[in-house]
Amino acid sequence: MIPNDTPWSGLEVGKVDTRRVNASARWNWFWAVMPRADVALVLQLSDLPKPAPDLPKLRNLEIRFQTLPGGPILYVRLNDSAQLELFETLCRDVIAAGELAETEADALERAIGRTFRWHYLLRGGKLEVLSEEAQKGLIGEIEVLKLLIATFGAKPAVAAWTGPSGAPKDFELKADCIEVKARRGASQPFVKITNEHQLADVPDRRLWLAILAVDKVQPPHGRTLTEVVSEVTELLERTEPSAIMDWDMHLADAGYDVLHDYSPWRWIVSAPDFHAVTGNFPRIDAPVPLGVSSLSYSLALSACTPFRTDWGDLQANLIGEVRA
Structure with missing residues (x-):
């Protein structure tokens, strides 16, 4: 069950369902629900980058390129529903970084770079602040x-x-x-x-x-x-x-x-x-x-x-x- 106070609430579970993040956004960001009811962030692209850049490998997240009938996408998918609140923060951070870009290629690079930023946090991070x-x-x-x-x-x-x-x-x-x-x-x-x-x-x-x-x-x-x-x-x-x-x-x-x-x-x-x-x-x-x-x-x-x-x-x- 997807909580009502998240951006994924109202999307249909059991199939791929999407909702545009913001109609006034510079780039094509979507909140999405995948077939297993996993929530995701999707960036729709005009073309796949060549060569494809390295993607971060994060515990409990799946980050991939995929070509759909409507065109290629980059998606970031959460595999652990217990981290939904943190995942929403990650997604909004990635969107904010991508929206600074002047070109789609730059938006993609910024989105991937910002996702890399979370690798450490999502694998546990430090328990205490620095002295x-x-x-x-x-x-x-x-x-x-x-x-x-x-x-x-x-x-x-x-x-x-x-x-x-x-x-x-x-x-x-x-x-x-x-x-x-x-x-x-x-x-x-x-x-x-x-x-x-x-x-x-x-x-x-x-x-x-x-x-x-x-x-x-x-x-x-x-x-x-x-x-x-x-x-x-x-x-x-x-x-x-x-x-x-x-x-x-x-x-x-x-x-x-x-x-x-x-x-x-x-x-x-x-x-x-x-x-x-x-x-x-x-x-x-x-x-x-x-x-x-x-x-x-x-x-x-x-x-x-x-x-x-x-x-x-x-x-x-x-x-x-x-x-x-």
Whole structure:
């Protein structure tokens, strides 16, 4: 039985029955009921894309292209009626993303990309919100990511963001690596290096340390982590929707869940200070003596000052890397 308070109520069960989502919508979206009484969202297409793009494989969802007498469609079908409320939220989110598109091909790409965003949520997600320290760290990395997006474009910048996957450095490019440290502005003038690999040299790559102040503030000042994430998501949706899947994968790896409430925390963030980690830069470098591992230590900001560089110089190095 389909509840009356859903967009599928009134559709006939036992056959394929559809209802247009919105007569004024730019693209042809339909609420649908499939033969097994499963509810679905349908996007009617003029043509099937060639080659067909990869489709997300999600537990309790079936996502496929199909050619019907009226033409080809993409459908997203729910196989677990217990998740009906969540599925409606997913569908409305997918529609909203697709409606931003100027062409049908772009609408399809955005719809698929937004469906990929839900892969992590529908397989369980995180039970708890990120701690304050984890929020600060993620915000710091996103601030550096925004600079790289402006330099390289979204796709290569997001691909270079390796910190959430557990890589030794937060960003790994062809000839450069960047480690990011977020600190409280009023704290002691140190940053915590959590292992001996974070500032270790990488063969044939330059290494940079970015340090930002990320401070908790009271409303109405600052922004929540959700707002910081949404800003980048909206940027990708406007400029390079093909990067959204990687973006969401990284957020999921970092422990960010779109359904968590981050409204109790608001943050302001400084522009990052960059340092060239080279020569006599103060650090414990790998390899360390045999039998010693998992080192952590405090690095004094004053000791880093001689190695300070500004973003313009670093950006020139990065642009040179692209042109090389």
